Amino acid sequence: MVPEASFEQTESGLSPRGEGWFVLNAREAVWQESAGRGRYCKFEGEPRFSQLGIQLRALGPGEPMSMYHWEADQEDFLVLSGEAILIIEGEERPLRAWDFVHCPAVAKHTIVGAVEGCLCLAVGARDKSTGLNWGGYSVDEAAIRHGAGVEQETSDPREAYKRFPDRRPLRDREGLLPD
Secondary structure, rough: OOOOOOEEEEEEEEEEEEEOOOOOHHHHHHHEOOOOOOEEEEOHHHHHHOOEEEEEEOOOOOEOOOOOOOOOOOOOEEEEEEEEEEEEEEEEEEEEEOEEEEEEEOOOEEEEEEEEEEEEEEEEEEOOOOOOOOOEOOHHHHHHHOOOOOOOOOOOOOHHHOOOOOOEEEOOOOOOOOO
16 A cells, blocks of 8 residues: 655745655745746655656746756646746747647757746656756757857856856745735
């Protein structure tokens, strides 16, 4: 029988601890923010999920979800509210609520908040996208124009995100999630 995981109360919300199943409301989960990169909800704690990464991402206008990149596994996104700009394989596509984006392995992509921003569900496989060969950040003019691109190709996240401050706990989550 699979046991139920326990939770730790942190300054920024509840974090699952240990192996097992659990139920966690996004309003009570740990949220973090990084100026210029939006806010995100972490459903996983310790240990991290071994097969699947999943987050809610709240992006303001012009805030990139990530730097333009590719991964060795697939990623998928569902826009839950608001509007965004998808940059994929060098092309820009507008996104609105309920648009679903599928990025197969090695598809170069990112999402940037538009107009009043957006709330997205992000899901990614973790079969091959861990360790040294996880993927990389590619140079792309559209991504650079939207503040979501690197000037030089790299596979080092610290290098790709060096212009952004470190993530910090988010205490006030008012207005991030629809009722």
